[in-house]
Amino acid sequence: MRVLLVEDDELIGRGIVAGLRQHGIAVAHVGTAQEAQSIHAEESYHALVLDLGLPDQDGMDLLASIRAVEPQLPVLILTARDAIEHKLNGLHKGADDYMVKPFDLRELAARLHALVRRTLGRATQVITAGPLRVEPASGLAWFEDNSVTLSRREVDLLAHLANADGRWVSSDALNDRLYGLGEEISSNALNVHIHNIRRKLGAEAIETARGLGYRLGWRLVP
Incomplete structure (x- = not known):
C-alpha cells in the first residue's frame, strides 16, 4: 500500500513514515498543499493522510481540490482540531475518516488498511x-x-x-x-x-x- 502524507510538522511526519512502514505501508511525505498537489498529479496512491493546519493552504481546501480530480481516493484527516464541529465538517466535506492528535500509530495503520480494503471492495471501472x-x-x-x-x-x-x-x-x-x-x-x-x-x-x-x-x-x- 502507498500512502500520501501531508503533514507540515517534520518531526511528526518522520514518526508517521517510520511507524507506518513497520505495518507494511509505504509513505510519501510532503509538508505543503502545493507539494501535495504536485506529487498527487504525478503519482498514484491508495490513500491520503491529511493534516488541516498547512502553512500555505487550509487542508479542507486541499481536500476539495483532490476530491475534484480523484473522488474515490480514501482520505483520512489527521489533525489537532478536536471540536465536534471540525469533525463533522471534515466528514461532510469528503473525508472518509477523522483522527485527532495525539494518536496511536497502530490505530492509524489499522484505519488505513480498513479504508483501502473498503475501496478495493467497490465495483472498479477497468x-x-x-x-x-x-x-x-x-x-x-x-x-x-x-x-x-x-x-x-x-x-x-x-x-x-x-x-x-x-x-x-x-x-x-x-x-x-x-x-x-x-x-x-x-x-x-x-x-x-x-x-x-x-x-x-x-x-x-x-x-x-x-x-x-x-x-x-x-x-x-x-
Missing part, C-alpha cells in the same frame, strides 16, 4: 484496450499483463481518450481535462505526457493526426 488495462480510480495499470507505472495525468489522459471511443480529441480538450482552471500549463506539457506514455507502452499507444488531435491506438474491448 478500461481494457488491446494489451492495456487501466483502473482510473486507483491509477493502476497493466501492459501485456505486466504492471506498469503511470503518473496520475498519464492515467487521466488515457482514460479520456478511451472515453472518446475512437474519436479524435483535440489538444485543447485534453489540456482542459488534465489541468484545472487557473493552473499554469507549459506549452509542451501535453507532448511530454504523450511522449512518456509512448515510451512506456509503445509508439502505437496514441495516434496523432494534424488538425484532428489524438486518439487511443487500440480499440476498447467490451
Whole structure:
C-alpha cells in the first residue's frame, strides 16, 4: 500500500513514515498543499493522510481540490482540531475518516488498511484496450499483463481518450481535462505526457493526426 502524507510538522511526519512502514505501508511525505498537489498529479496512491493546519493552504481546501480530480481516493484527516464541529465538517466535506492528535500509530495503520480494503471492495471501472488495462480510480495499470507505472495525468489522459471511443480529441480538450482552471500549463506539457506514455507502452499507444488531435491506438474491448 502507498500512502500520501501531508503533514507540515517534520518531526511528526518522520514518526508517521517510520511507524507506518513497520505495518507494511509505504509513505510519501510532503509538508505543503502545493507539494501535495504536485506529487498527487504525478503519482498514484491508495490513500491520503491529511493534516488541516498547512502553512500555505487550509487542508479542507486541499481536500476539495483532490476530491475534484480523484473522488474515490480514501482520505483520512489527521489533525489537532478536536471540536465536534471540525469533525463533522471534515466528514461532510469528503473525508472518509477523522483522527485527532495525539494518536496511536497502530490505530492509524489499522484505519488505513480498513479504508483501502473498503475501496478495493467497490465495483472498479477497468478500461481494457488491446494489451492495456487501466483502473482510473486507483491509477493502476497493466501492459501485456505486466504492471506498469503511470503518473496520475498519464492515467487521466488515457482514460479520456478511451472515453472518446475512437474519436479524435483535440489538444485543447485534453489540456482542459488534465489541468484545472487557473493552473499554469507549459506549452509542451501535453507532448511530454504523450511522449512518456509512448515510451512506456509503445509508439502505437496514441495516434496523432494534424488538425484532428489524438486518439487511443487500440480499440476498447467490451
